[in-house]
Amino acid sequence: MYKLNRHTLNRRRVLGTLGALSVGIAAATLSGCTSTTASVGGAKSGAARRRITIGSKGFAESWIMGELYAQGLRARGYQVDLKTNVGSSDIINTALQSGQIDIYPEYTGVIVVNWVGTDTALGTAVETYDIAKKWENEHGVTTLQATPFENKNAIAVRKEFADEHGLKKVSDLKGIGDFTYSTYPDNVSGAIGYEGIVDTYGLTNMKLRTLSIGLNYQAIERGEIQAADVFTTDPQLLRSDLVVLEDDKKLFGFQNVVPLIRDDVFKDLDEDAPEFLNRLHSLLTIEAIQALNEASAINRIDPAQVARVFLQANGLM
Template sequence: MRKLISHTLNRRRALGTLGALGAGLAAATVSGCTATTANLGGTKSGAAGRRITVGSKGFAESWIMGELYAQGLRARGYQVDLKTNVGSSDIINTALQSGQIDVYPEYTGVIVVNWAGTDTALGTAEETYDIAKKWESEHGVTTLQATPFENKNAIAVRQEFADEHGLEKVSDLKGIGDFIYSTYPDNVSGAIGYEGIVETYGLDNMELKTLSIGLNYQAIERGEIQAADVFTTDPQLLRSDLVVLEDDKKLFGFQNVVPLIRDDVFDDLDADAPEFLNTLHSLLTIDAIQALNEASAINRIDPAQVAKVFLQENGLM
Protein backbone atom coordinates (compact mmCIF):
# COMPACT_ATOMS: atom_id res chain seq x y z
CA MET A 1 0.00 0.00 0.00
CA ARG A 2 1.29 3.41 -0.97
CA LYS A 3 2.90 5.36 1.84
CA LEU A 4 0.56 8.11 2.94
CA ILE A 5 2.60 9.64 5.72
CA SER A 6 6.21 9.02 6.63
CA HIS A 7 9.01 10.59 8.59
CA THR A 8 10.43 11.95 5.32
CA LEU A 9 7.20 13.79 4.55
CA ASN A 10 7.85 17.20 3.07
CA ARG A 11 5.49 20.02 2.22
CA ARG A 12 5.02 18.98 -1.40
CA ARG A 13 4.13 15.43 -0.41
CA ALA A 14 1.79 16.76 2.26
CA LEU A 15 -0.04 18.78 -0.34
CA GLY A 16 -0.10 15.97 -2.89
CA THR A 17 -0.34 12.59 -1.20
CA LEU A 18 -2.08 13.64 2.00
CA GLY A 19 -4.41 16.03 0.27
CA ALA A 20 -6.02 12.84 -1.04
CA LEU A 21 -5.82 11.00 2.26
CA GLY A 22 -9.53 10.22 2.15
CA ALA A 23 -9.10 8.11 -0.98
CA GLY A 24 -6.04 6.41 0.47
CA LEU A 25 -7.85 5.56 3.66
CA ALA A 26 -10.81 4.22 1.74
CA ALA A 27 -8.48 1.98 -0.26
CA ALA A 28 -6.78 0.81 2.90
CA THR A 29 -10.12 -0.06 4.44
CA VAL A 30 -11.26 -2.01 1.39
CA SER A 31 -8.07 -3.86 0.60
CA GLY A 32 -6.60 -4.14 4.05
CA CYS A 33 -2.92 -3.87 4.88
CA THR A 34 -1.17 -7.08 3.94
CA ALA A 35 1.95 -6.45 6.01
CA THR A 36 2.66 -9.28 8.41
CA THR A 37 3.14 -9.01 12.14
CA ALA A 38 6.86 -9.52 11.62
CA ASN A 39 7.37 -6.23 9.80
CA LEU A 40 5.01 -4.13 11.87
CA GLY A 41 6.37 -2.16 14.80
CA GLY A 42 3.89 -3.53 17.32
CA THR A 43 4.74 -6.69 19.22
CA LYS A 44 2.94 -8.45 22.03
CA SER A 45 5.23 -8.07 25.02
CA GLY A 46 5.09 -8.81 28.70
CA ALA A 47 2.63 -5.93 28.88
CA ALA A 48 -0.28 -8.23 27.95
CA GLY A 49 -3.15 -7.59 30.31
CA ARG A 50 -1.79 -4.39 31.84
CA ARG A 51 -4.31 -1.58 31.66
CA ILE A 52 -3.44 2.02 30.83
CA THR A 53 -5.78 4.96 30.32
CA VAL A 54 -4.96 7.54 27.65
CA GLY A 55 -6.58 10.97 27.72
CA SER A 56 -7.07 13.69 25.12
CA LYS A 57 -8.55 17.18 25.02
CA GLY A 58 -11.52 18.38 22.98
CA PHE A 59 -10.11 19.25 19.55
CA ALA A 60 -8.99 17.38 16.44
CA GLU A 61 -5.24 17.49 17.00
CA SER A 62 -5.58 16.12 20.52
CA TRP A 63 -8.02 13.42 19.37
CA ILE A 64 -5.48 12.29 16.77
CA MET A 65 -2.65 12.26 19.31
CA GLY A 66 -4.78 10.27 21.74
CA GLU A 67 -5.58 7.71 19.05
CA LEU A 68 -1.91 7.43 18.08
CA TYR A 69 -0.98 6.71 21.70
CA ALA A 70 -3.84 4.28 22.29
CA GLN A 71 -3.49 2.23 19.11
CA GLY A 72 0.29 2.03 19.36
CA LEU A 73 0.17 0.89 22.97
CA ARG A 74 -2.52 -1.70 22.17
CA ALA A 75 -0.24 -3.06 19.45
CA ARG A 76 2.34 -3.62 22.19
CA GLY A 77 0.02 -5.70 24.33
CA TYR A 78 -1.46 -3.11 26.67
CA GLN A 79 -5.16 -3.00 27.50
CA VAL A 80 -5.89 0.64 26.67
CA ASP A 81 -8.86 2.77 27.59
CA LEU A 82 -9.09 6.04 25.64
CA LYS A 83 -10.91 8.97 27.21
CA THR A 84 -11.53 11.79 24.73
CA ASN A 85 -12.75 15.32 25.44
CA VAL A 86 -11.47 15.18 29.00
CA GLY A 87 -11.33 18.96 29.14
CA SER A 88 -8.99 21.93 29.21
CA SER A 89 -5.32 21.67 30.13
CA ASP A 90 -6.08 22.33 33.80
CA ILE A 91 -8.85 19.72 33.87
CA ILE A 92 -6.91 17.00 32.07
CA ASN A 93 -3.84 17.63 34.21
CA THR A 94 -5.98 17.18 37.32
CA ALA A 95 -7.27 13.93 35.82
CA LEU A 96 -3.66 12.76 35.37
CA GLN A 97 -2.67 13.65 38.92
CA SER A 98 -5.77 11.99 40.40
CA GLY A 99 -5.35 8.75 38.47
CA GLN A 100 -8.38 9.13 36.20
CA ILE A 101 -5.98 8.92 33.25
CA ASP A 102 -2.38 7.71 33.05
CA VAL A 103 -0.91 9.45 30.01
CA TYR A 104 -1.82 12.30 27.69
CA PRO A 105 -0.19 14.72 25.21
CA GLU A 106 0.51 18.24 26.47
CA TYR A 107 2.15 21.38 25.09
CA THR A 108 5.41 22.44 26.71
CA GLY A 109 4.48 26.12 26.73
CA VAL A 110 1.26 25.33 28.58
CA ILE A 111 3.24 23.55 31.30
CA VAL A 112 5.77 26.36 31.61
CA VAL A 113 3.31 29.26 31.66
CA ASN A 114 0.18 27.79 33.24
CA TRP A 115 1.71 25.64 35.96
CA ALA A 116 5.42 26.36 36.36
CA GLY A 117 4.58 30.06 36.45
CA THR A 118 7.33 31.22 34.10
CA ASP A 119 6.44 34.77 33.07
CA THR A 120 9.55 35.65 31.10
CA ALA A 121 10.11 34.95 27.42
CA LEU A 122 12.20 31.83 26.87
CA GLY A 123 14.76 31.80 24.10
CA THR A 124 14.54 28.25 22.80
CA ALA A 125 12.29 25.23 22.58
CA GLU A 126 14.93 23.24 24.46
CA GLU A 127 14.87 25.64 27.42
CA THR A 128 11.08 25.45 27.48
CA TYR A 129 11.22 21.64 27.42
CA ASP A 130 13.77 21.51 30.24
CA ILE A 131 11.67 23.73 32.51
CA ALA A 132 8.54 21.74 31.70
CA LYS A 133 10.28 18.42 32.36
CA LYS A 134 11.69 19.65 35.69
CA TRP A 135 8.31 20.92 36.87
CA GLU A 136 6.56 17.68 35.92
CA SER A 137 9.25 15.60 37.62
CA GLU A 138 8.72 17.55 40.83
CA HIS A 139 5.03 16.66 40.61
CA GLY A 140 5.36 12.93 40.01
CA VAL A 141 5.12 12.91 36.23
CA THR A 142 7.57 11.64 33.61
CA THR A 143 8.03 13.71 30.44
CA LEU A 144 9.10 11.92 27.27
CA GLN A 145 10.38 13.23 23.92
CA ALA A 146 8.97 16.40 22.37
CA THR A 147 7.62 16.54 18.84
CA PRO A 148 9.48 18.53 16.18
CA PHE A 149 6.20 20.36 15.50
CA GLU A 150 4.73 22.98 17.78
CA ASN A 151 1.22 24.37 17.80
CA LYS A 152 1.23 28.02 18.80
CA ASN A 153 -0.26 31.33 17.80
CA ALA A 154 1.30 33.08 14.83
CA ILE A 155 0.58 35.94 12.44
CA ALA A 156 -0.04 35.12 8.78
CA VAL A 157 -0.39 37.37 5.74
CA ARG A 158 -1.02 36.67 2.08
CA GLN A 159 2.07 36.05 -0.05
CA GLU A 160 1.18 39.00 -2.28
CA PHE A 161 0.93 41.31 0.74
CA ALA A 162 4.25 40.02 2.10
CA ASP A 163 5.97 40.58 -1.24
CA GLU A 164 4.50 44.06 -1.62
CA HIS A 165 5.76 45.19 1.78
CA GLY A 166 8.88 43.04 2.15
CA LEU A 167 7.51 41.14 5.14
CA GLU A 168 9.41 38.24 6.66
CA LYS A 169 9.01 38.77 10.41
CA VAL A 170 6.40 40.33 12.68
CA SER A 171 8.49 43.41 13.40
CA ASP A 172 8.42 44.24 9.67
CA LEU A 173 4.73 45.14 10.07
CA LYS A 174 5.65 48.27 12.00
CA GLY A 175 6.58 50.30 8.95
CA ILE A 176 3.81 49.49 6.48
CA GLY A 177 1.04 51.89 7.45
CA ASP A 178 -2.35 50.98 8.88
CA PHE A 179 -3.61 47.43 8.40
CA ILE A 180 -6.31 45.20 9.88
CA TYR A 181 -5.51 42.13 11.99
CA SER A 182 -8.02 39.54 13.18
CA THR A 183 -8.05 37.26 16.17
CA TYR A 184 -10.74 35.44 18.13
CA PRO A 185 -12.59 37.34 20.90
CA ASP A 186 -10.84 35.55 23.78
CA ASN A 187 -7.42 36.54 22.44
CA VAL A 188 -7.65 40.33 22.55
CA SER A 189 -6.07 40.89 25.95
CA GLY A 190 -3.16 39.01 27.48
CA ALA A 191 0.53 38.68 26.70
CA ILE A 192 0.08 36.89 23.36
CA GLY A 193 -3.20 38.52 22.40
CA TYR A 194 -3.78 41.60 20.30
CA GLU A 195 -2.82 43.98 23.10
CA GLY A 196 0.37 42.06 23.88
CA ILE A 197 1.40 42.04 20.22
CA VAL A 198 0.84 45.79 19.91
CA GLU A 199 2.88 46.44 23.05
CA THR A 200 5.74 44.04 22.31
CA TYR A 201 6.17 44.93 18.65
CA GLY A 202 5.06 48.57 18.79
CA LEU A 203 2.33 48.00 16.21
CA ASP A 204 0.18 51.07 16.77
CA ASN A 205 -0.74 50.79 13.09
CA MET A 206 -2.49 47.43 13.61
CA GLU A 207 -6.28 47.73 13.79
CA LEU A 208 -8.34 44.94 15.32
CA LYS A 209 -11.23 42.89 13.96
CA THR A 210 -12.46 39.99 16.10
CA LEU A 211 -13.67 36.84 14.36
CA SER A 212 -14.52 33.35 15.51
CA ILE A 213 -11.72 30.80 15.11
CA GLY A 214 -11.51 29.65 11.49
CA LEU A 215 -13.33 32.62 9.95
CA ASN A 216 -10.08 34.56 9.68
CA TYR A 217 -9.03 32.40 6.73
CA GLN A 218 -12.10 33.42 4.75
CA ALA A 219 -11.67 37.06 5.73
CA ILE A 220 -8.05 37.27 4.63
CA GLU A 221 -8.81 35.56 1.32
CA ARG A 222 -11.56 38.12 0.68
CA GLY A 223 -9.27 41.01 1.56
CA GLU A 224 -11.32 42.09 4.58
CA ILE A 225 -8.21 41.85 6.75
CA GLN A 226 -4.51 41.90 5.94
CA ALA A 227 -3.13 39.82 8.82
CA ALA A 228 -4.62 36.91 10.74
CA ASP A 229 -3.98 35.15 14.00
CA VAL A 230 -3.46 31.47 13.13
CA PHE A 231 -2.25 28.33 14.83
CA THR A 232 0.91 26.91 13.30
CA THR A 233 -0.58 23.44 12.78
CA ASP A 234 -3.76 24.69 11.11
CA PRO A 235 -4.41 22.49 8.06
CA GLN A 236 -5.70 25.52 6.16
CA LEU A 237 -2.09 26.66 5.86
CA LEU A 238 -1.48 23.71 3.50
CA ARG A 239 -4.04 24.97 1.00
CA SER A 240 -3.50 28.70 0.96
CA ASP A 241 -1.00 31.29 -0.19
CA LEU A 242 -0.47 32.52 3.36
CA VAL A 243 2.94 33.25 4.81
CA VAL A 244 3.55 32.81 8.54
CA LEU A 245 5.73 35.66 9.77
CA GLU A 246 8.68 34.91 12.02
CA ASP A 247 8.03 35.75 15.67
CA ASP A 248 11.39 37.49 15.96
CA LYS A 249 10.81 38.65 19.55
CA LYS A 250 9.71 35.15 20.66
CA LEU A 251 6.42 36.52 21.99
CA PHE A 252 4.43 33.38 21.28
CA GLY A 253 6.90 31.08 23.03
CA PHE A 254 7.30 27.40 22.21
CA GLN A 255 4.57 24.76 22.17
CA ASN A 256 6.00 21.36 21.28
CA VAL A 257 4.01 18.32 22.40
CA VAL A 258 5.25 15.84 25.00
CA PRO A 259 3.76 12.66 26.47
CA LEU A 260 3.09 13.06 30.20
CA ILE A 261 2.97 9.80 32.17
CA ARG A 262 2.39 9.56 35.90
CA ASP A 263 5.50 8.13 37.56
CA ASP A 264 3.78 5.14 39.17
CA VAL A 265 2.47 4.12 35.76
CA PHE A 266 5.77 4.76 33.98
CA ASP A 267 7.65 2.59 36.48
CA ASP A 268 5.38 -0.35 35.60
CA LEU A 269 5.76 -0.05 31.82
CA ASP A 270 7.93 -2.30 29.70
CA ALA A 271 10.66 -0.49 27.77
CA ASP A 272 8.74 -0.81 24.50
CA ALA A 273 6.05 1.67 25.61
CA PRO A 274 8.26 4.75 26.12
CA GLU A 275 10.34 3.65 23.13
CA PHE A 276 7.20 3.68 20.99
CA LEU A 277 6.05 7.07 22.28
CA ASN A 278 9.48 8.61 21.71
CA THR A 279 9.70 7.19 18.18
CA LEU A 280 6.19 8.38 17.40
CA HIS A 281 6.95 11.89 18.58
CA SER A 282 10.15 12.03 16.54
CA LEU A 283 8.08 11.48 13.37
CA LEU A 284 5.54 14.22 14.03
CA THR A 285 6.93 17.10 11.97
CA ILE A 286 4.91 20.22 11.19
CA ASP A 287 4.06 18.87 7.73
CA ALA A 288 2.95 15.53 9.17
CA ILE A 289 0.67 17.00 11.83
CA GLN A 290 -0.85 19.51 9.40
CA ALA A 291 -1.64 16.65 7.04
CA LEU A 292 -3.16 14.59 9.85
CA ASN A 293 -5.21 17.58 11.00
CA GLU A 294 -6.35 18.20 7.43
CA ALA A 295 -7.51 14.61 7.05
CA SER A 296 -9.56 14.78 10.24
CA ALA A 297 -10.75 18.39 10.52
CA ILE A 298 -11.28 19.22 6.83
CA ASN A 299 -11.72 15.86 5.08
CA ARG A 300 -13.82 14.61 8.03
CA ILE A 301 -12.03 11.28 8.36
CA ASP A 302 -12.35 9.59 11.75
CA PRO A 303 -9.27 10.41 13.89
CA ALA A 304 -8.98 6.70 14.70
CA GLN A 305 -8.57 5.84 11.02
CA VAL A 306 -6.16 8.72 10.43
CA ALA A 307 -4.01 7.52 13.32
CA LYS A 308 -4.15 3.91 12.13
CA VAL A 309 -2.80 4.82 8.68
CA PHE A 310 0.03 6.88 10.15
CA LEU A 311 1.09 4.11 12.51
CA GLN A 312 0.89 1.40 9.85
CA GLU A 313 2.75 3.38 7.22
CA ASN A 314 5.53 4.19 9.66
CA GLY A 315 5.88 0.59 10.87
CA LEU A 316 4.61 1.35 14.36
CA MET A 317 1.83 -1.27 14.50
Protein backbone atom coordinates in the same frame (compact mmCIF):
# COMPACT_ATOMS: atom_id res chain seq x y z
CA MET B 1 -3.26 28.89 28.28
CA TYR B 2 -4.03 31.09 25.30
CA LYS B 3 -4.16 28.18 22.92
CA LEU B 4 -6.62 26.44 25.13
CA ASN B 5 -8.70 29.55 25.44
CA ARG B 6 -9.21 29.35 21.79
CA HIS B 7 -10.41 25.77 21.91
CA THR B 8 -12.54 26.37 24.92
CA LEU B 9 -14.06 29.34 23.20
CA ASN B 10 -14.76 27.31 20.12
CA ARG B 11 -16.45 24.62 22.12
CA ARG B 12 -18.39 27.07 24.19
CA ARG B 13 -19.69 28.83 21.16
CA VAL B 14 -20.93 25.66 19.60
CA LEU B 15 -21.79 23.48 22.49
CA GLY B 16 -23.40 25.87 24.88
CA THR B 17 -24.51 23.90 27.85
CA LEU B 18 -23.24 20.63 26.42
CA GLY B 19 -19.70 21.81 26.96
CA ALA B 20 -20.44 22.59 30.56
CA LEU B 21 -21.97 19.18 31.00
CA SER B 22 -18.95 17.38 29.63
CA VAL B 23 -16.75 19.34 31.99
CA GLY B 24 -19.11 18.26 34.76
CA ILE B 25 -18.71 14.64 33.78
CA ALA B 26 -14.97 15.07 33.57
CA ALA B 27 -14.98 16.69 36.99
CA ALA B 28 -16.92 13.73 38.29
CA THR B 29 -14.11 11.51 37.05
CA LEU B 30 -11.84 13.15 39.56
CA SER B 31 -13.90 11.99 42.48
CA GLY B 32 -12.60 8.51 41.99
CA CYS B 33 -13.27 5.85 39.47
CA THR B 34 -11.57 2.90 37.93
CA SER B 35 -11.62 1.81 34.39
CA THR B 36 -13.11 -1.46 33.34
CA THR B 37 -13.76 -0.96 29.67
CA ALA B 38 -12.11 -3.78 27.89
CA SER B 39 -9.91 -3.13 24.92
CA VAL B 40 -7.60 -6.04 24.56
CA GLY B 41 -5.09 -5.67 21.81
CA GLY B 42 -1.85 -6.96 20.45
CA ALA B 43 -0.38 -10.38 20.23
CA LYS B 44 2.31 -10.04 22.86
CA SER B 45 1.98 -12.96 25.23
CA GLY B 46 3.59 -13.69 28.55
CA ALA B 47 3.09 -11.85 31.80
CA ALA B 48 -0.06 -9.77 31.96
CA ARG B 49 0.81 -6.18 31.22
CA ARG B 50 -0.47 -3.29 33.16
CA ARG B 51 -3.60 -1.76 31.76
CA ILE B 52 -2.98 1.80 30.65
CA THR B 53 -5.48 4.61 30.40
CA ILE B 54 -4.67 7.35 27.95
CA GLY B 55 -6.48 10.68 28.11
CA SER B 56 -7.03 13.43 25.60
CA LYS B 57 -8.57 16.88 25.62
CA GLY B 58 -11.64 18.00 23.79
CA PHE B 59 -10.33 18.95 20.35
CA ALA B 60 -9.26 17.15 17.22
CA GLU B 61 -5.47 17.46 17.55
CA SER B 62 -5.60 16.04 21.05
CA TRP B 63 -7.92 13.22 19.91
CA ILE B 64 -5.46 12.34 17.15
CA MET B 65 -2.49 12.36 19.54
CA GLY B 66 -4.44 10.16 21.96
CA GLU B 67 -5.32 7.73 19.19
CA LEU B 68 -1.71 7.63 18.01
CA TYR B 69 -0.51 6.74 21.50
CA ALA B 70 -3.30 4.24 22.14
CA GLN B 71 -3.12 2.36 18.87
CA GLY B 72 0.67 2.21 18.89
CA LEU B 73 0.77 0.85 22.42
CA ARG B 74 -2.00 -1.63 21.73
CA ALA B 75 0.01 -2.88 18.76
CA ARG B 76 2.80 -3.53 21.24
CA GLY B 77 0.60 -5.69 23.39
CA TYR B 78 -0.55 -3.23 26.01
CA GLN B 79 -4.14 -3.11 27.15
CA VAL B 80 -5.15 0.46 26.56
CA ASP B 81 -8.27 2.43 27.42
CA LEU B 82 -8.68 5.75 25.70
CA LYS B 83 -10.68 8.52 27.30
CA THR B 84 -11.37 11.43 25.01
CA ASN B 85 -12.75 14.80 26.10
CA VAL B 86 -11.35 14.46 29.62
CA GLY B 87 -11.48 18.22 29.97
CA SER B 88 -9.42 21.38 30.20
CA SER B 89 -5.69 21.39 31.06
CA ASP B 90 -6.37 21.75 34.76
CA ILE B 91 -8.85 18.88 34.81
CA ILE B 92 -6.77 16.51 32.73
CA ASN B 93 -3.65 17.29 34.78
CA THR B 94 -5.53 16.51 37.99
CA ALA B 95 -6.78 13.30 36.39
CA LEU B 96 -3.17 12.33 35.66
CA GLN B 97 -1.98 13.15 39.17
CA SER B 98 -4.83 11.25 40.84
CA GLY B 99 -4.48 8.18 38.68
CA GLN B 100 -7.67 8.46 36.63
CA ILE B 101 -5.52 8.48 33.54
CA ASP B 102 -1.93 7.35 33.10
CA ILE B 103 -0.63 9.13 30.02
CA TYR B 104 -1.70 12.19 28.06
CA PRO B 105 -0.21 14.55 25.48
CA GLU B 106 0.41 18.10 26.75
CA TYR B 107 1.87 21.27 25.27
CA THR B 108 5.13 22.43 26.88
CA GLY B 109 4.07 26.07 26.96
CA VAL B 110 0.81 25.16 28.67
CA ILE B 111 2.75 23.44 31.45
CA VAL B 112 5.02 26.41 31.89
CA VAL B 113 2.30 29.06 31.75
CA ASN B 114 -0.32 27.20 33.79
CA TRP B 115 1.64 25.57 36.53
CA VAL B 116 5.23 26.82 36.60
CA GLY B 117 4.22 30.49 36.41
CA THR B 118 4.06 33.05 33.63
CA ASP B 119 6.97 35.19 34.77
CA THR B 120 9.48 32.53 33.74
CA ALA B 121 11.51 33.63 30.76
CA LEU B 122 10.82 31.63 27.62
CA GLY B 123 13.82 31.97 25.36
CA THR B 124 13.66 28.85 23.24
CA ALA B 125 11.61 25.74 22.68
CA VAL B 126 14.29 23.66 24.42
CA GLU B 127 14.31 25.99 27.40
CA THR B 128 10.55 25.78 27.62
CA TYR B 129 10.76 22.02 27.41
CA ASP B 130 13.37 21.84 30.17
CA ILE B 131 11.32 23.99 32.55
CA ALA B 132 8.22 21.92 31.86
CA LYS B 133 10.16 18.66 32.33
CA LYS B 134 11.63 19.83 35.63
CA TRP B 135 8.21 20.75 36.96
CA GLU B 136 6.62 17.49 35.85
CA ASN B 137 9.48 15.40 37.27
CA GLU B 138 9.05 17.14 40.60
CA HIS B 139 5.40 16.13 40.49
CA GLY B 140 6.00 12.44 39.85
CA VAL B 141 5.58 12.55 36.10
CA THR B 142 8.01 11.34 33.45
CA THR B 143 8.32 13.23 30.19
CA LEU B 144 9.58 11.80 26.91
CA GLN B 145 10.74 13.66 23.82
CA ALA B 146 8.57 16.49 22.51
CA THR B 147 7.30 16.77 18.96
CA PRO B 148 9.16 18.92 16.47
CA PHE B 149 5.86 20.64 15.68
CA GLU B 150 4.38 23.37 17.80
CA ASN B 151 0.78 24.38 17.98
CA LYS B 152 0.54 28.02 18.91
CA ASN B 153 -0.84 31.33 17.82
CA ALA B 154 0.93 33.09 14.99
CA ILE B 155 0.44 35.92 12.54
CA ALA B 156 -0.07 34.95 8.91
CA VAL B 157 -0.18 37.10 5.77
CA ARG B 158 -0.85 36.33 2.11
CA LYS B 159 2.24 35.33 0.15
CA GLU B 160 1.88 38.27 -2.31
CA PHE B 161 1.59 40.64 0.62
CA ALA B 162 4.75 39.18 2.21
CA ASP B 163 6.65 39.37 -1.07
CA GLU B 164 5.47 42.89 -1.74
CA HIS B 165 6.67 44.14 1.66
CA GLY B 166 9.57 41.72 2.17
CA LEU B 167 7.99 40.22 5.25
CA LYS B 168 9.73 37.35 7.12
CA LYS B 169 9.25 38.20 10.79
CA VAL B 170 6.55 39.96 12.76
CA SER B 171 8.87 42.94 13.33
CA ASP B 172 8.94 43.47 9.55
CA LEU B 173 5.31 44.64 9.76
CA LYS B 174 6.45 47.83 11.41
CA GLY B 175 6.54 50.71 9.04
CA ILE B 176 4.71 49.13 6.08
CA GLY B 177 1.81 51.50 6.47
CA ASP B 178 -1.64 50.84 7.87
CA PHE B 179 -2.97 47.33 7.54
CA THR B 180 -5.76 45.34 9.23
CA TYR B 181 -5.26 42.35 11.49
CA SER B 182 -8.06 40.09 12.66
CA THR B 183 -8.45 37.90 15.67
CA TYR B 184 -11.40 36.49 17.59
CA PRO B 185 -13.20 38.88 19.95
CA ASP B 186 -11.84 37.30 23.17
CA ASN B 187 -8.24 37.77 22.06
CA VAL B 188 -7.99 41.55 21.94
CA SER B 189 -6.59 42.46 25.35
CA GLY B 190 -3.91 40.53 27.21
CA ALA B 191 -0.21 39.87 26.70
CA ILE B 192 -0.59 37.76 23.58
CA GLY B 193 -3.76 39.39 22.28
CA TYR B 194 -3.97 42.22 19.79
CA GLU B 195 -2.92 44.80 22.38
CA GLY B 196 0.05 42.69 23.52
CA ILE B 197 1.27 42.37 19.91
CA VAL B 198 0.96 46.09 19.30
CA ASP B 199 2.87 46.82 22.53
CA THR B 200 5.61 44.23 22.08
CA TYR B 201 6.29 44.90 18.42
CA GLY B 202 5.30 48.57 18.41
CA LEU B 203 2.84 48.00 15.57
CA THR B 204 0.87 51.23 15.84
CA ASN B 205 0.01 50.85 12.15
CA MET B 206 -1.89 47.58 12.80
CA LYS B 207 -5.66 48.10 12.86
CA LEU B 208 -8.03 45.58 14.42
CA ARG B 209 -11.02 43.77 13.10
CA THR B 210 -12.55 41.02 15.25
CA LEU B 211 -13.96 38.01 13.46
CA SER B 212 -15.42 34.74 14.65
CA ILE B 213 -13.08 31.77 14.50
CA GLY B 214 -12.92 30.28 11.02
CA LEU B 215 -13.97 33.44 9.23
CA ASN B 216 -10.50 34.99 9.16
CA TYR B 217 -9.27 32.66 6.39
CA GLN B 218 -12.09 33.76 4.12
CA ALA B 219 -11.52 37.37 5.03
CA ILE B 220 -7.78 37.30 4.27
CA GLU B 221 -8.31 35.45 0.99
CA ARG B 222 -10.80 38.10 -0.10
CA GLY B 223 -8.35 40.84 0.88
CA GLU B 224 -10.64 42.28 3.53
CA ILE B 225 -7.79 41.97 6.01
CA GLN B 226 -4.08 41.70 5.47
CA ALA B 227 -2.92 39.77 8.53
CA ALA B 228 -4.65 37.11 10.57
CA ASP B 229 -4.26 35.43 13.90
CA VAL B 230 -3.80 31.74 13.03
CA PHE B 231 -2.88 28.51 14.58
CA THR B 232 0.40 26.95 13.48
CA THR B 233 -0.99 23.44 13.00
CA ASP B 234 -4.20 24.64 11.44
CA PRO B 235 -4.82 22.65 8.25
CA GLN B 236 -6.30 25.78 6.67
CA LEU B 237 -2.75 27.06 6.40
CA LEU B 238 -2.09 24.28 3.88
CA ARG B 239 -5.05 25.23 1.77
CA SER B 240 -4.61 28.99 1.73
CA ASP B 241 -1.65 30.72 0.18
CA LEU B 242 -0.41 32.11 3.47
CA VAL B 243 2.94 32.75 5.10
CA VAL B 244 3.45 32.49 8.87
CA LEU B 245 5.70 35.28 10.16
CA GLU B 246 8.43 34.38 12.62
CA ASP B 247 7.67 35.38 16.19
CA ASP B 248 11.07 37.04 16.55
CA LYS B 249 10.32 38.55 19.96
CA LYS B 250 9.15 35.16 21.30
CA LEU B 251 5.84 36.64 22.31
CA PHE B 252 3.82 33.51 21.68
CA GLY B 253 6.10 31.11 23.55
CA PHE B 254 6.73 27.50 22.59
CA GLN B 255 4.16 24.74 22.34
CA ASN B 256 5.68 21.39 21.49
CA VAL B 257 3.70 18.30 22.51
CA VAL B 258 5.23 16.08 25.15
CA PRO B 259 3.83 12.79 26.49
CA LEU B 260 3.28 12.94 30.25
CA ILE B 261 3.53 9.55 31.96
CA ARG B 262 3.02 9.10 35.67
CA ASP B 263 6.18 7.62 37.21
CA ASP B 264 4.54 4.50 38.62
CA VAL B 265 3.15 3.71 35.19
CA PHE B 266 6.42 4.47 33.44
CA LYS B 267 8.16 2.03 35.77
CA ASP B 268 5.84 -0.75 34.60
CA LEU B 269 6.33 -0.07 30.91
CA ASP B 270 8.73 -2.17 28.86
CA GLU B 271 11.31 -0.40 26.75
CA ASP B 272 9.23 -0.71 23.62
CA ALA B 273 6.72 1.86 24.89
CA PRO B 274 9.06 4.85 25.31
CA GLU B 275 10.87 3.79 22.16
CA PHE B 276 7.64 3.91 20.24
CA LEU B 277 6.57 7.23 21.71
CA ASN B 278 9.92 8.87 20.95
CA ARG B 279 9.89 7.58 17.40
CA LEU B 280 6.35 8.71 16.90
CA HIS B 281 7.13 12.16 18.22
CA SER B 282 10.16 12.56 15.96
CA LEU B 283 7.87 11.95 12.98
CA LEU B 284 5.35 14.57 14.03
CA THR B 285 6.69 17.52 12.09
CA ILE B 286 4.58 20.56 11.37
CA GLU B 287 3.80 19.17 7.90
CA ALA B 288 2.77 15.85 9.37
CA ILE B 289 0.46 17.27 12.04
CA GLN B 290 -1.09 19.67 9.56
CA ALA B 291 -1.87 16.75 7.28
CA LEU B 292 -3.35 14.79 10.16
CA ASN B 293 -5.38 17.79 11.29
CA GLU B 294 -6.52 18.36 7.75
CA ALA B 295 -7.68 14.77 7.41
CA SER B 296 -9.67 15.24 10.58
CA ALA B 297 -10.94 18.81 10.25
CA ILE B 298 -11.35 19.13 6.49
CA ASN B 299 -11.87 15.57 5.24
CA ARG B 300 -13.73 14.82 8.46
CA ILE B 301 -12.07 11.46 8.84
CA ASP B 302 -12.44 9.88 12.27
CA PRO B 303 -9.37 10.57 14.48
CA ALA B 304 -8.95 6.83 15.07
CA GLN B 305 -8.74 6.21 11.35
CA VAL B 306 -6.44 9.20 10.79
CA ALA B 307 -4.07 7.86 13.42
CA ARG B 308 -4.20 4.27 12.14
CA VAL B 309 -3.33 5.25 8.59
CA PHE B 310 -0.42 7.37 9.78
CA LEU B 311 0.97 4.67 12.06
CA GLN B 312 0.70 2.07 9.32
CA ALA B 313 2.28 4.33 6.68
CA ASN B 314 5.24 4.90 8.97
CA GLY B 315 5.71 1.29 9.96
CA LEU B 316 4.79 1.92 13.57
CA MET B 317 2.05 -0.68 13.54
